Amino acid sequence: MLLLLYSLVSTVLAFTAAGASSRHDAAALLAFKAAAIGTGATALASWNGSAAGLCTTWEGVTCGRHGRVVSLRLPSLGLSGTLSPAIGDLPRLQTLDLCSNWLHGGIPASLGRLRHLQTLDLRVNTFSGELPGNLTACKNLKSLLLSSNRLTGRVPAELADALPLRLQVLYLNNNSFTGPLPASLSNLTSLRRLILGINGFEGPIPHDLGRDNWLRGSIPADIHVKLPRLQYLALFENLFSGTIPSSISNLTDLQGLELSKNGFSGFVPRDLGRLKSLWNLQLDGNSLQAGRTEGWEFMDSLTNCRWLKVLALSYNNFTGDLPASVASLSTTLEELYLVDLGISGSIPSDIGNLIGLKVLCLVNTSISGVIPESIGKLENLTKLYLDNNRLLGFIPSSVGNLTKLITLSAPNNNFGGSIPRHIGKLNSLTSLDFSWNYLNGSIPKEVFELQSLSSTLDLSHNSLSGPLPFEVGSLANLNTLSLSGNQLSGQVPTTIKNCIVLETLLLDSNSFQGSIPQPLGDIKGLRTVNLTMNKFSGAIPDSLGSIHNLQHLYIAHNNLSSPIPTDLQNLTSLSDLNLSFNDLQGEVPKEGIFSNMSYPSIAGNKHLCGGIPRLRLDPCSHPAPSKSNAVRLKYIRICLATTGALVFVASLVTTIMLLHRRPKQRQKSQPRALLTEEQYERVSYQELFDGTKGFSEQNLLGKGSYGTVYKCTSIDEGTVTAVKVFNLELSGSTRSFLAECEALRRVRHRCLIRIITCCSSIDRQGQEFKALVFEFMPHGSLNCWLHPTSDMPPVTNTTLSLTQRLDIAVDIVDALDYLHNHCQPPIVHCDLKPSNILLAEDMSARVGDLGISRILSENASKTHLNSTNSTMGIRGSIGYVAPEYGEGCAVSTLGDVYSLGILLLEMFTGRSPTDDVFRDSLDLHRFCEDAFPDRILEIADPTLWAHSDTNDGITRSRVQECLISVIGLGLSCSKHQPKERKPVADVAVEMHAIRDEAYLMFAGSLAIDMEGKAEAKTAQ
Incomplete structure (x- = not known):
């Protein structure tokens, strides 16, 4: 009886104790809820305050057999508050899962009281502060998951010292941890997954992690001894450096090794193939090496990894031939990345053995040869990137077997x-890019029948001919259609209206004719239309004015006539419009895009009138000007160029000043080179003599290598021009005159010098006389704005703002892109520098001085470099000339890119490449490279700050961001090796993006009112 009574009392006491414990846990959870729900009032609604339902109805709560809380799982509930220290009052808690919420603040130290805790998952929140050191008390912890937060500081040494040996998973990735990794991490012998990517971990790594010392940030040589069960090691995107030790191959359980985007160097361990379980190997973005004689052994070894799925080797210092063993890798390989490497050779003929391949990325290398026919065996391939290589020959028909292909990209090859x-x-294809090759013949209609094409069809800059098939209308889902720079002809089929989601239509630089299709107006999503340099005639369709999303419309250099549709001024989204060099007539609208239009957008349309005052067109009430009259232009003073800089100028205006002509019969035996002079209305020596007051010093604008530039005022009309008089006593001056005539005869672009007329005559002494006449540019050369001779302090009226410099840079790049890629044959400028950049009244830029330009031959025009020596010696000016010219290399477009890079660096640092500070191994490129990107504001041109508030932290930050972009572009253009420079077409795209982004950032805060600036200059 007593025994029974004792049993009943014990049971009652146990239930009483359990009830008290439940109430204790409930109180802790309610305190947690109060802190965690933040603004999410609906979260944890089932936690009603009654301890009775704690273990049965409270969401995410699990209890053990004694009624105590053992698990709290609340992922993805939108919790937006903080983690209450009361969580440490759940003594039996084994699992705490709060991942994918918005919890913020620090991780409370009270977690160290949870002695039974096995899993702590706080991933994907916004926790900040340092990692609590007292987590060492959690002796049963198996998984510590803290990735994707905002944690900072170092990993405490005591934490790694005391973490339990049973810890299997440690995720600290995507935080802001810094400093070295504690040596005691190697004591975690049960560790299977160590994920530390995207942090600031660095060395020196403590030497006591293993038998051998660690190099700064390197992997320990005896990691296999300390971490024998490790299956996944991810150190990507940190600051580790040193070599990858060969002993890493002893981690025989390793399945994943991610070392991307660090500073590892040296050779890849040659026996990585011992990692038989390896399926993910990512070594990209380091400074690892391999060459023709050594370093590629690891590739042969990897053929033993029969489960390999991902191999990423991009962005390293690998050179030499691509090993043939690539084709012997596992048939399970799904992704192979070989980008931006110095490798050469050819694609292995047995590449078709990799039947599991889904992504093949072979981009920006020196790989040559043909695409093997066996590529057609890769039937699982979904993405094939072969951009920017030296591949040649025919595109194999076996490509048609790749029916799962989504992306096929092979631009800029041969x-x-x-x-x-x-x-x-290829019925799954969404993007097809064969641009910048040598493809010819007509475009197969089968290409336009690929209704799956939804992203891009880019066949631009080839030699494709024939009409545009009417099947183009089948591309109902296509976003971008680019056929620029071919030899396509005929009319654009009206079926193009069926491309209802088309946003970008580029048909420029072809031979399309007839009228611009009226149905273009039915494609309401169009944002960019470029139809320049064709043979379109007739009227501009009124329907274009109904495309309400249209942002960029270019229809220059055609044969269009009739008035400008007034509906275009109603397109509020339209930001770029170029109607130049047509035969448009009538009044120019004044609203919308036309309210801020500059003359280049309508240049070359001599029968236009009216418009806003800045266009300086005749009023529409006046009769159209006859050929014997000139437009009377009022200009302000020109900024004189410094001695030795050749300054000659060209106007935005396209109307020709016709002076009295002296007829001259051309002899049949006249050399063909002189025929270029007959392209222009001729002017007499006497008229130039009178207009320059006898070529007096007071009209001198500047001197150059081959001649002198004078300001010339027409006696009859009062029109101001600039005359470049060649010194024919100098060797090469006649050749320079003819070269400039020939180059200018070929070019028509808003950002290039435009010739008015020429003079080839006899002077008063009976000597041969040659001169070119250009229209006057009121703001002189870029050189005198970057390096003024006056000692006056910089103010807004005498310096260039950041946005002005960006606009000028865009104009220069556009001019160079036109010379290289839109002239037939291409033209290499050879002397790009600030004194050859002229500024118009609205401060837009014009590239001039084509006196030593080179017109490339048909074969050379598509070759960046060839081995023949230049017949003219080093071409260009000291400081701007490409280094390869000094080594005997031929003139190339990449030589101009080098000069452009130096020019960009000069424009935004204000330092000339010939400054005295640059000597020995220090030049402008190295000067900028050393400061890039962290000290970019230290090297910026100080006069930039005359246009903004230096004390405004936001402005300084935005200026810094913009300078990093544009100076980074200048550095990439001015690299020593030509093959490392960007082609100018890519530079143009990037320069436009930088300028447009700057406009968005500054929202007008740094913009200069050009009309106000002109008035200020006039007042001077």
């Missing part, structure tokens, strides 16, 4: 022949 019709079998 492919020839026709586009295979078998591409029409």
Whole structure:
């Protein structure tokens, strides 16, 4: 009886104690809820305050057999408050899962009281502060998951010292941890996954992690001894450096090794193939090495990794031939990345053995040869990138077997022949890019029948000919259609209206004719239309004015006539419009895009009138000007160029000043080179003599290598021009005159010097006389703005703002892009520098001085470099001339890119490449490179700050961001090795993006009112 009574009392006491414990846990959870829900009032609604339902109805709560809380799982509930220290009052808690919420603040130290805790998952929140050191008390912890927060500081040494040996998973990735890794991490012998990516971990790593010392930030040589069960090691995107030790191959359980985007160097361990379980190997973004004689052994070894799925080797210092063993890698390989490497050779002929391949990325290398026919065996391939290589030959018809292909990209190679019709079998294809090759023949209609194409169809800059098939209307889902720079002809089919989601239509630089299709107005999503440099005639369709999303419309250099549709001024989204060099007539609208229009957008349309005052067109009430009259232009003073800088100028205006002509019969035997002079209305020596007051010093604008530039005022009309008089006593001056005539005869672009007329005559002494006449540019050369001779302090009226410099840079790049890529044949400028950049009344830029330019031959025009020596010696000016010219290399477009890079650096640092500070190994490129990107404001031109508040932290930050972009572009253009420089077409795209981004950032805060500036200059 007593025994029974004792049993009943014990049971009652146990239930009483359990009830008290439940109430204790409930109180802790309610305190947690109060802190965690933040603004999420609906979260944890089932936690009603009654301890009775704690273990049965409270969301995410699990209890053990004694009624105590053992698990709290609340992922993805939108919790937005803080983590209450009361969580430490759950003594039996084994699992705490709060991942994917918005919890912020610090991780409370009270977690160290949870002695039974096995899993702590706080991933994907916004926790900040340092890692609590007292987590060492959690002796049963198996998984510590803290990735994707805002944690900072170092990993405490005592934490790694005391973490339990049973810890299997440690995720600290995507935080802001810094400093070295504690040596005691190697004591975690049960560790299976160590994920530390995207932090600031660095060395020196403590030497007592293993038998051998660690190099700064390197992997320990005896990591296999300390972490024998490790299956996944991810150190990507940190500051680790040193070599990858060969002993890493002893981690035989390793399945994933991610070392991307660090500073590892040296050779890749040659026996990585011992990692038989390896499926993910990412070594990209380091300074690892391999060459022709050593370093590629690891690739042969990897053929033993029969489960390998991902291999990323991009952005390293690998050179030499691509090993043939690539084709012997595992058939399970799904992704292979070989980007921006110095490798050469050819694609292995057995590449088709990799039947599991889904992504093949072979981009920006020196790989040559043909695409092997066996590529057609890669039937699982979804993405094929072959951009910017030296591949040649025909595109194999076996490509048509890749029916799962989504992206096929192979621009900027040397492919020839026709586009295979078998591409029409690729019914999953969304993007096709064969631009910048040598493809010829007509475009197969099968390409336009690929209704899956939704992103891009880019066949631009080839030699494709024939009409545009009416099947183009089948591309109902296409976003971008680019056929620029071919030889396509005929009319644009009206079926193009069926491309209802088209946003970008680029048909420029072809031979399309007839009228611009009226149905373009039915494509309401169009944002960019470029139809320049064709043979379109007739009127501009009124329907274009109904495309309400249109942002960029270019229809220059055609044969269009009739008035400008007034509906275009109603397009509020339209930001760029170029109607130049047509035969448009009538009144220019004044609203919308036309309210801020500059003359280049309508230049070359001599029968236009009216418009806003800045266009300086005749009023529409006046009769159209006859050919014997000149437009009377009022200009302000020109900034004189410094001695030795050749300054000659050209206007934005396209109307020709016709002076009295002296007829001259051309002899049949006259050399063909002189025929270029007959392209222009001729002017007499006497008229130039009178207009310059006898070529007096008071009209001197500047002197150059081959001649002198004078200001010339027409006696009859009062029109101001600039005359470049050649010194024919100098060797090469006649050749310079003819070269400039020939170059200017070929070019028509708003950002290039435009010739008015020429003079080839006899002077008063009976000597031969040659001169070129250009229209006057009121703001002189870029050189005198960057390096003024006056000692006056910089003010807004005498210096260039950041946005002005960006606009000027865009104009320069556009001019160079036109010379290189839109002239047939291409033209290399050879002397790009600030004194050859002239500024118009609205401060837009014009590239001039084509006196030593080189017109490339048909074969050389598509070759960046060739081995023949230049017949003219080093071409260009000291400080701007490409280094390869000094080594005997031929003139190339990449030589101009080098000069452009130096010019960009000069424009935004204010330092000339010939400054005295640059000597020995220090030049302008190295000067900028050393400061890039952290000290970019230290090297910026101080006069930039005359246009903004230096004390405004936001402005300084935005200026810094912009300078990093544009100076970074200048550095990439001015690299020593030509093959490392960007082609100017890519530079143009990037420069426009930088300028547009700057406009968005500054929202007008740094913009200069050009009309106000002109008035201020006039007042001077």
